[in-house]
Amino acid sequence: MQVTYVLVVAIVTYILGAFVKLKWQTLPRKYIPLQNVLIAFISAFICFFTHLEPNLLQALVLCFSATMGAGGFHDFLKMFQQNTTKED
Secondary structure (H helix, E strand, C coil): CHHHHHHHHHHHHHHHHHHHHHHCCCCCHHHHHHHHHHHHHHHHHHHHHCCCCCCHHHHHHHHHHHHHHHHHHHHHHHHHHHHHHHHC
């Protein structure tokens, strides 16, 4: 069940990311958290209406934690890469 959430979030992220890249060449960094919130809402509603999760609140919490966790992990990796290149 949890793998299905990850797949739904990944597919929604890919589709929204492709749409954003077609519409705008670069999205300002200040809008990335808003994009993550939109991805979480869309993913939660997909999980709820396809009956992957019978509880809408639980679907929202799981999808929010997945998108915000992925965003935070991405920022952590970028910070780690920047610190590594400064030391070289």
